[in-house]
Amino acid sequence: MVKEVDGVMVVAHELKAPLAVLRQLALSFGELGAQDEHIRAEMISVSERAMRQVNDLTKIRKLDEGLFEMEPVAVRAVCDDVTHELQCLFKENCRELNIKYTNRAKLVNANWELLHSVVYNFLLNAMYYAEEGRAELTVGDTKGKVRIMIRDFGPALPIGIWREMKKGRIEQPVSIAMRPGSSGLGLYIASRFSRYMGATVGAVRHRDGASFYVELPVSKQASLF
Amino acid sequence: MIYIVDDDIVMAKCIARACGEREVRIFGNAIETMEAISSGELPDLMFLDILLIGPDGFTLLNEMVSYTDTARVPVVLVTSLEMAERDLSNYGVVGVLEKETMKPEDVKRYAWQFA
Numbered sequence: 001m002v003k004e005v006d007g008v009m010v011v012a013h014e015l016k017a018p019l020a021v022l023r024q025l026a027l028s029f030g031e032l033g034a035q036d037e038h039i040r041a042e043m044i045s046v047s048e049r050a051m052r053q054v055n056d057l058t059k060i061r062k063l064d065e066g067l068f069e070m071e072p073v074a075v076r077a078v079c080d081d082v083t084h085e086l087q088c089l090f091k092e093n094c095r096e097l098n099i100k101y102t103n104r105a106k107l108v109n110a111n112w113e114l115l116h117s118v119v120y121n122f123l124l125n126a127m128y129y130a131e132e133g134r135a136e137l138t139v140g141d142t143k144g145k146v147r148i149m150i151r152d153f154g155p156a157l158p159i160g161i162w163r164e165m166k167k168g169r170i171e172q173p174v175s176i177a178m179r180p181g182s183s184g185l186g187l188y189i190a191s192r193f194s195r196y197m198g199a200t201v202g203a204v205r206h207r208d209g210a211s212f213y214v215e216l217p218v219s220k221q222a223s224l225f
Numbered sequence: 226m227i228y229i230v231d232d233d234i235v236m237a238k239c240i241a242r243a244c245g246e247r248e249v250r251i252f253g254n255a256i257e258t259m260e261a262i263s264s265g266e267l268p269d270l271m272f273l274d275i276l277l278i279g280p281d282g283f284t285l286l287n288e289m290v291s292y293t294d295t296a297r298v299p300v301v302l303v304t305s306l307e308m309a310e311r312d313l314s315n316y317g318v319v320g321v322l323e324k325e326t327m328k329p330e331d332v333k334r335y336a337w338q339f340a
Binding site (some may be wrong): 016 | 228233235236239242276305324325327328329
């Protein structure tokens with residue numbers, strides 16, 4: 001019997017190799033002037049982000065195999081990690097990122113890797129659509145859950161997408177026409193990962209942008225500490 | 226002498242550049258590598274990709290570990306597979322570099338240490 005080849009996994013591997021090579025080539029330059037150093041940093045940043053998306057796609061394929069273990073995850077640590085990673089990108093694009101933690105529950109039931117990707121994708125979107133030059137990340141408690149919310153100040157979110165998100169799931173990447181350049185891939189990834197973790201994603205429409213959030217169940221192990 | 230075994234010649238050259246002044250040989254597959262070793266030349270260090278055309282990196286590792294002289298060659302895996310949690314020290318593997326995150330300094334460090 002011929003084993004079925006998973007096209008997405010093959011394409012993912014084929015994409016990862018050249019992206020890794022491009023990143024490596026950028027790193028291979030010797031000392032550069034300030035302007036060229038900036039270009040090098042951009043090349044590395046772009047290839048790393050593309051590799052991350054390819055990795056996310058392969059993770060979606062692995063969700064059905066249940067390979068991602070759920071565990072108590074320190075939600076602020078995940079957010080700190082993502083914001084640290086994206087801080088340079090915000091700075092390079094003259095964007096400001098405001099962070100506010102008010103959550104009392106420290107641990108959520110999640111998978112570190114998947115939650116990291118959810119927050120990363122939301123924040124990256126916010127960076128692109130931070131028209132007023134800023135985005136906000138807030139973490140707070142809500143009805144026995146912890147909500148991580150990322151607010152941007154870009155174009156309004158189409159009501160169709162908002163309705164889909166209200167249902168709690170995005171079944172496929174949907175281009176958000178009012179948000180130029182958006183393929184909806186980040187939302188789709190966030191939605192799939194959240195569903196796997198028993199979390200919910202949602203959006204709030206604002207006249208001057210949108211807030212995307214993920215709500216995660218508080219880890220019962222928190223009471224042991 | 227450092228051996229670099231990778232079917233992606235551009236990636237292999239990047240690793241070679243990071244090795245600095247060290248003498249390197251680049252191989253595109255496991256068979257050529259074994260042939261070179263069989264001719265009597267033992268590398269001080271080997272950077273080895275896993276997914277190769279033809280016999281893969283694990284096949285080469287198995288072959289090397291079965292001879293007492295080649296079993297002692299330190300090997301650094303350079304791969305896009307998730308290998309971090311696997312203990313391959315019995316195969317002479319002294320380190321794993323992930324292609325997506327590695328830096329020239331990482332390669333340099335191994336080159337300085339072993340070659």
